[in-house]
Amino acid sequence: MQHNRIYLLRLCRIKMKRRQTESKMGILNALKKANSALSHDMLETLIDTPIDRATIYRVLNSFCEDGLVHKTLGDDGKQYFALCGHCAENEHGHNHTHFHFRCLNCGKVECLKSDVHIPLPTGYTFENFNGFITGRCSICI
């Protein structure tokens, strides 16, 4: 179920009429390399050839629509985007009911592996989940 980036982009090109551009490749590579969730400003510094802010957001949101990436709102008010790696799969597709951890020292945001159990009161229906934890990662003690 793990495909490489080129394959995924090609798939999107056909299915969603996307085009393969340098911006998309750059952003996808940065996400892959970082192996963590990235915010717009993180991407801006990570990518060599400058890309406009609006473009970065548009690319990221298109990745979300296409299922390559998921978005989570950090407790710092920023959106973070991560490649869909070990997202839990179920009958409707794959879902993102996992926590995200942000290290207050190094800033890295990671998807935590454990799938979160969501304790809804009876009669409530579920639509979306966003769980953020902050602290310090093992590298930053």
Added chain:
Amino acid sequence: MQHNRIYLLRLCRIKMKRRQTESKMGILNALKKANSALSHDMLETLIDTPIDRATIYRVLNSFCEDGLVHKTLGDDGKQYFALCGHCAENEHGHNHTHFHFRCLNCGKVECLKSDVHIPLPTGYTFENFNGFITGRCSICI
């Protein structure tokens, strides 16, 4: 451990050199009446005598500092403030490791009672938690 609002404000006046004002009373009453987490704009509509935006935020943040209220960042990008009712108590004071639920229909934001277990990888330290669930509440089907 449940005190009434007047008592709490009086406590803050002495301990933190706060003053008891109409704005604070209004905001505290609105929170109490709503029995749910409120955002700035919700409060603005709920309170009769108009209070300036900056003042509302300042009052709410002072309430947070004083431990009367806790703040959570909604997935809609807004801050929600709720009276500290059944927040979990531990040796360091009380913590806010519970989910918040926002009904996509009526907009109400509630503190969910169940205390969340936070699955940190080994070597990671905990600082803060923000968990938001959206869906529909039992009233809105």
Added chain:
DNA sequence: TGTATTATTGCAACACAATCGCATTTATTT
């Protein structure tokens, strides 16, 4: 390979939540 189509981009303007500086007001103390 050349041309048409239209997805994508950059730029500027915009929307929105929240904060800040500062002069003024006012709750509290004496």
Added chain:
DNA sequence: AAATAAATGCGATTGTGTTGCAATAATACA
């Protein structure tokens, strides 16, 4: 009643993300 400084209102500012639009360029197809 006067002094002190916390609290307020107003306007400006920050920060994040979106949108409109004309220009660009990736893709399809003859």
